[in-house]
Amino acid sequence: MTVHVEKFVRPEIMAMNGYVPGEQPKTEKTIKLNTNENPYRASEKVYTAIRHAAELGLSRYPDPIGTTVRVAVAEKFNIDPNSVLCGNGSDDLLTILTRTFVGCGESLRLPYPTYILYQNLAEIQGANNELVPFNTDWTLPKTFFTATPKLRLVFLPNPNSPSGTIIPKSQILEIAEHLPCPLVVDEAYADFAEEHCIDLVEKCDKIIVCRTLSKSYALAGLRFGYLVAAPKWVAQMLKVKDSYNCDTLALAAAAAALNDNNWLAENRTKILATRTRLTEQMRQLGFDVPTSHANFTWNTKKNVALKPIYESLKNHGILVRYMDYPCWGEGLRISVGTDEQINQCLNSIEKFL
Ligand SMILES: *Cc1c(COP(=O)(O)O)cnc(C)c1O
DSSP states (O other): OOOOHHHHSOHHHHTOOOOOOOOOOSOTTSEEESSOOOSSOOOHHHHHHHHHHHHHOSSSOOOTTOHHHHHHHHHHHTOOGGGEEEESSHHHHHHHHHHHHOOTTOEEEEEESOOTHHHHHHHHHTOEEEEEEOOTTSOOOGGGTOOOTTEEEEEEESSOTTTOOOOOHHHHHHHHHHOSSOEEEEOTTGGGSSOOOTTHHHHOTTEEEEEESSSTTSOTTTOOEEEEOOHHHHHHHHHHSOTTOSOHHHHHHHHHHHHOHHHHHHHHHHHHHHHHHHHHHHHHTTOBOOOOSSSEEEEBOTTOOSHHHHHHHHHTTEEEEEEEETTTEEEEEEEOOOHHHHHHHHHHHHHHO
């Protein structure tokens, strides 16, 4: 007897498409510029910390709240450790946030185009997505600020993906003050920008800031993120998270990474120099490239189909992200790789054109 999937799987799940992450090719040779990973090796202090933690043994459960990392984050930003929540990657934190704040039939607001995962999180809750399109210059319209009756949470990646553009800190505060609900500023790329909003959390309790070690710390394979929020929110989110959402090795590695400020500064300098070159050269090739505050650029070109460029690059072993957003348009998102990788990518694009 066959059991029908529709009979047991919740209708909200049946209706979903599911989030499709960027391709992860099996070959080492691919030049991978499609998921905004950092092309450099993480701080050696991270690898030492992992080896040390492993030697101490893994038979015990990890600290459920990751005290050592909470303290490291608190010291870094001069904040209360009780305002820090650790996550198994920031995707885990986004899940915890959505589950904590957004119930069935309620609404989650997000700008458009942006990180696609947010929509899936609302769908799993049986909640509605309120998509507010960016203006064509990637600023936000006033409708992003306005209260609606069912609105429970707002996600704003800053810098945004795929554009790499940033909403100024002063405006973030203004948005939060107008909103009736918490505003999650997803700062996955903030280490590549000039300003961030962590200190706004103490000024306005509606602001929650989310961070990841995946991009600026070159640790996408580790799975670690943290958020900073008023302790009253963190206390509720602790009830929602998995008991041991961060493992012993990840906690040891994260503390080591967060304490190595020199590594972060040096890596940032390299990435920013390459980003400038990538931006200038793509503009010279006739692409429209908004000034990026992240570790990738968003490249569009009037009257030229971009899918063939993506495909040609792929045939040459260079993977970038091709995006075609309904009602917005297409573009190529290119992660900042090493200088060598970016040279190869630029050469291939120039030849194609
Ligand atoms: C990469 C990314 C994340 C996910 O980070 P992980 O810590 O790897 O889960 C979250 N938000 C945005 C906007 C991202 O680009």
